[in-house]
Amino acid sequence: MQIVLVLHNLLRWGVLIFGIWTLLNAISGVTGKRKYSAGDNRSNLLFMIFCDIQLLLGLILYFGNSWFDRLKDLGNNMKDPYNRFFTMEHMSMMILAWILVHVGRASVKRANTDAAKHKRMLIFFGLAIILILVSIPWPFKEVAKPYLRWFN
Numbered sequence: 001m002q003i004v005l006v007l008h009n010l011l012r013w014g015v016l017i018f019g020i021w022t023l024l025n026a027i028s029g030v031t032g033k034r035k036y037s038a039g040d041n042r043s044n045l046l047f048m049i050f051c052d053i054q055l056l057l058g059l060i061l062y063f064g065n066s067w068f069d070r071l072k073d074l075g076n077n078m079k080d081p082y083n084r085f086f087t088m089e090h091m092s093m094m095i096l097a098w099i100l101v102h103v104g105r106a107s108v109k110r111a112n113t114d115a116a117k118h119k120r121m122l123i124f125f126g127l128a129i130i131l132i133l134v135s136i137p138w139p140f141k142e143v144a145k146p147y148l149r150w151f152n
């Protein structure tokens with residue numbers, strides 16, 4: 001499970017890099033009224049791929065590190081911020097972000113004009129990035145995990 005945890009920790013930087021790149025593209029697309037380019041498509045495709053990998057690794061951690069089992073004693077676990085964060089909050093917010101990314105990409109593909117594509121990119125991926133940013137266990141939060149993790 002250590003290797004999955006290390007990968008889940010490190011790949012969050014991939015999610016953030018491609019997510020912020022997508023967001024910057026969307027902002028410049030909306031404000032600059034430019035064409036929807038191959039670069040726009042590439043940035044949000046990579047963002048989606050990294051989110052897919054994170055979901056897979058997250059599910060392995062969720063079931064493999066007994067977070068799922070803690071749902072059985074929900075009352076007691078909800079009283080503890082650490083258990084509540086990983087059994088409920090982190091998982092549900094990240095899955096919501098993942099859904100937004102997938103629905104967003106399908107919606108961008110379906111849009112008929114370049115302006116509509118950029119606008120949808122901004123809304124869906126912008127919301128997803130906000131959810132991801134607030135649901136990461138940053139070292140300065142109550143439930144804190146390191147910025148980088150390696151094998152020990």
Ligand code: HEM
Pocket residue numbers: 005008009011012015051054055057058059061062065067086090091094095097132136137145146148149
């Ligand atoms: C974009 C999506 C996600 C990001 C950026 C993300 C990020 C993180 C980070 C930074 C950690 C701390 C790792 C460490 O201790 O070094 C973590 C832990 C964890 N994540 Fe995620 N995560 C994402 C999605 C998910 C999803 C969808 C699930 C569950 C279905 C999940 C389940 C977990 C669990 C269970 C842990 C705690 C692992 C443990 O210590 O046992 N994550 N996540």
